[in-house]
C-alpha cells in the first residue's frame with residue numbers, strides 16, 4: 322500500500338483542524354473582541370481563571386480595563402498575558418481570523434500560494450513585518466492539537482470515526498472527501 326508523504330501527513334493534521342472550525346466561520350462564531358476573549362479564557366482556564374504568577378484562583382476582573390487581578394499576589398494580567406498574542410497591537414479577533422485563514426489554506430493544500438507574506442499583508446492591511454511575525458507565531462500554535470489558538474477556533478470537537486482510522490491513507494482520503502464544502506474567499 323502507498324504511504325503518505327510527509328507533506329500529506331502534515332496536511333492531514335491541518336484537515337482535522339479545518340473540519341473542527343465553526344460551521345459559519347470564525348467571524349460569525351466570535352463576532353467581537355468580547356466573544357474572542359471569552360472563548361480564549363474558557364479554553365485557557367477550563368476550570369476557572371487562575372493567576373499567571375501564583376496560580377491562585379482567587380481572581381477578580383477589572384471590567385473597565387479588561388484585566389484580571391489576583392487577590393493573592395496582586396498581579397494584574399489579561400487573557401493574552403504569556404500567550405503568543407501577549408502585548409500584541411492587533412485585536413484578538415484578528416488573531417482568530419488569521420488562525421482560520423492559515424488552517425484553511427494548509428488544509429486545502431494552497432498555503433504556498435495564499436499565505437505569502439505580501440499577500441497576507443495586503444489582505445489584512447498590516448505591515449509585512451507584522452504579518453510575518455503573526456504568521457510565525459500562529460504556525461507554531463496551530464500545528465499542534467493542543468495549541469491555545471487552535472483549540473480556541475476549533476469549536477466542533479471533530480474526530481475521525483474509528484472505522485476510518487485503519488490506515489493513514491484511508492484517513493487521508495476520507496478527510497479530503499470531507500473537505501468538499503466551499504469556503505468563502507478560497508474558491
Ligand SMILES: [Zn+2]
Nearest residue numbers: 372375391394
Ligand atoms: Zn497571583
